[in-house]
Amino acid sequence: MQETTWTSADQRGFLSLLNDYYQLTKPRLILLFLITTAASMELASQGEVNPWLFLVTLVSGALAAGSANTINCLYDRDIDGIMERTRHRPLPSGRVQPWEALVFAIALAMTSFLLLTIFANLLSGLLAMAGIAVYVGVYTHWLKRSSSKNIVIGGAAGAIPPLVGWAAVTGELAWPAWVLFAIIFIWTPPHFWPLAMLIQDDYARVNVPMLPVVDGDGVTAKQIFIYTLALVPTTLLLVYPFGVSGFLYGAIALVLGGMFIYRAWELMQAPSDKDEARSLFKFSILYMMLLCAAMAIDSLPFTQECLTSLTTAIAAMGTR
Template identity: 75%
Template sequence: MQDTTWTTPGQRHLFAILGDYYQLTKPRLILLFLITTAAAMEVASQGSVDPLLLLVTLVSGALAAAAANTINCFYDRDIDQIMERTSSRPLPAGRIQPWESLVFAGALAVTAFALLSIFANLLSAGLAMAGIVVYVAVYTHWLKRSSPQNIVIGGAAGAIPPLVGWAAVTGELSWPAWVLFAIIFVWTPPHFWPLAMLIQEDYAKVNVPMLPVVNGDGPTAKQIFIYTLVLLPTTLLLVYPCHVAGWLYGLVAVGLGVGFIYRAWDLIQAPGDKDRARALFKFSILYMMLLCVGLVVDSLPVTQTFIANLTSQVKTLVALCL
């Protein structure tokens, strides 16, 4: 029996082109943005977010992040060509022309803005565009090649997605939304710097002053530890004084925070150990995912009912014992 070929050479070429454009968006970076957006929406709606609004906001957030990442690839195509891990990307490899990437990014941004404006509100749409501007203008253009604190200030771009989610649900930005922003903002340096420690040779090759390149592994590890110490009490602000999360989330936040601090302290003991840096980087991703899961589960009505009933039973039992 003769083999059947399901794709023609033309189709395979089309798939390759689509794959290159998909690669420009850096899809692996987008997932965490969507998780933090969804968590913010669940909390803002007290666990009862409208499914259509959730879907549209997440799709729009993915498009906005994809636009920002594509522009980042456009701007960094010169250094990407030199760095070993990025030399095969579509722009430095010549598979996509620079002007084509800009048109693609523009289309993504306009679509994201339109969707949020129509299905949510202008505030959330404007915040999504602000995220693109901060990432491109503040981080990529201004700070990345000029300051070892680039990821600290530029990290504000990655902290905007929960603001978008909160605004999409409520139409405003109250204090809990800004606490969510602060959590992502403080989490970003101890998340990114371990990765920078692993690939600092690449950054040094293209004169990008990441903290490990400028100050070395030891001072970077100490900075990471300090940020993990600040992160733990920051996460608990949602419990008090914001009162938008309960003790279930609080327990999750404390447990994850202690684990983060322990791993950061372990890195200080051997700052040059690539395995410890890699383990810390991987844990930082797991940390944010589980923190958001804990926040979402805590906000669900069924969870709140269960906790209220459990608290009532405990109070009754204590009263009987007394």
């Protein structure tokens, strides 16, 4: 009986430790990175991506993002221990030691690079490592604690996954890949700033100069609206002039963009309304998920065949 009890306790301890390491990777953030990577791969392959390459690239992307997020937790463990929403994380609570987190992050990064280099190509592996470097070096170390524009420039790290996906499929970076980069880059501030508006007291407590802390809710809401206005025409560049997406994607991008602009406008009218900020933050996530889904569905050969048949049928009806 005693042996069974100890075994059960050990199992619970092991599962708890696994969960701590899992939490270090910030899995909720990784999901969006994988969605943008998947959409990029579908677009680059015109809906005919190799399933094995698709799987390896997504796993490698998750490992690279997990590595970057773990290093971010390691670097920010001092302020995480003070902020209400982060003080129970594995590092500030002492459940994982800093050296353990560092070894874990290095192992994730090396595995990601090797998988991409072996099963995709060197360019995609180097881009994944560049994403880690930008997130850790530019955003976490340089800008996060020194500039209210930290998320604008540092957001480039979150825009690299589509480049990884495109490079994994094609071995190069064509202009449409950079459009995908630009979409994520411009989307990041109006996605993150509403969240920063909600938790600005935490940021103020640890002297992190997020835009709402430095310039207030009114200025932040205006900046969100400006970036949202810039986002919509950027998404349409995939339709024209680059022509890698078609009518279906373009229509969905316009509808989603209009909804995003409307919600950003609503927040600008009431910048101190926490419910509006929360609603916009949640919608920004849904927006990106649906936009990527539209890219992927539009790129499928089946979709193109259906649209071609529909266009032909309408044209035939018009000639009667």
